[in-house]
Amino acid sequence: MSGNDTNSLNLKSEQQYAQIVDNASQKNALVTSGAMYDQVRRVLSRLEPIADQANTTGVPFKWQLALFRSNEINAWVMPGGRVGVYTGLIQTLHLSDAEVAAVLGHEMIHALEEHSKEKAGQQTLSSLATVAMSAYAGSNAGALLGAASQMGIGLPFSRRLETRADLGGLMIMAQAGYDPHAAISLWQKMASLKGQSNTGGLARFLSDHPEDAERQKAIEAALPRAMALYNQAQHPA
Numbered sequence: 001m002s003g004n005d006t007n008s009l010n011l012k013s014e015q016q017y018a019q020i021v022d023n024a025s026q027k028n029a030l031v032t033s034g035a036m037y038d039q040v041r042r043v044l045s046r047l048e049p050i051a052d053q054a055n056t057t058g059v060p061f062k063w064q065l066a067l068f069r070s071n072e073i074n075a076w077v078m079p080g081g082r083v084g085v086y087t088g089l090i091q092t093l094h095l096s097d098a099e100v101a102a103v104l105g106h107e108m109i110h111a112l113e114e115h116s117k118e119k120a121g122q123q124t125l126s127s128l129a130t131v132a133m134s135a136y137a138g139s140n141a142g143a144l145l146g147a148a149s150q151m152g153i154g155l156p157f158s159r160r161l162e163t164r165a166d167l168g169g170l171m172i173m174a175q176a177g178y179d180p181h182a183a184i185s186l187w188q189k190m191a192s193l194k195g196q197s198n199t200g201g202l203a204r205f206l207s208d209h210p211e212d213a214e215r216q217k218a219i220e221a222a223l224p225r226a227m228a229l230y231n232q233a234q235h236p237a
């Protein structure tokens with residue numbers, strides 16, 4: 001698609017993101033301070049310059065963060081770099097900064113490579129914004145996000161795009177100085193949850209990610225390249 005389409009998609013994404021954030025705020029489900037917010041904000045800020053260097057869309061991104069108070073284990077990104085993270089992901093999995101970087105790096109690649117365009121498939125551009133979101137782990141963002149976005153949230157990316165996001169995200173986190181091994185521990189934590197799944201969110205997560213072992217193998221195979229980048233990078237204090 002052309003740069004014009006990218007602009008148009010970004011505009012729709014901007015409007016919809018604002019609506020979601022506003023809706024969450026009204027429900028007192030938007031977290032804008034505290035340790036968890038500071039953690040995600042800190043990691044995102046560190047990844048931003050690396051991601052911006054990798055931006056070949058022709059449109060500069062303004063990375064934005066919304067942290068939602070929800071038990072769901074989920075994160076997503078909308079076109080143009082609008083990120084949504086759920087407190088359940090951080091809290092339930094006790095994510096380290098490096099593991100948060102693995103999540104955010106993955107989402108950043110979805111946005112930078114404009115994966116939502118491929119996901120949209122045959123749909124017209126005007127309906128793209130409603131399919132613009134990627135669910136990282138869970139799939140149904142639920143009532144929190146409001147009616148405007150519900151139809152898009154559940155659509156998963158293809159396995160191929162998920163792999164691209166995993167491996168591209170690995171390089172972004174490594175370049176930002178986060179140990180890429182954390183991408184492995186992140187997925188191990190996710191996998192360990194499956195054994196004790198007792199919520200709807202986790203059941204959905206289960207059905208969305210049947211190929212954890214393959215995923216971990218692909219990440220492990222890319223680790224030497226990521227470690228070379230990590231060893232050259234400045235590490236967070």
Ligand SMILES: [Zn+2]
Pocket residue numbers: 106110134135136157162165
């Ligand atoms: Zn993904």
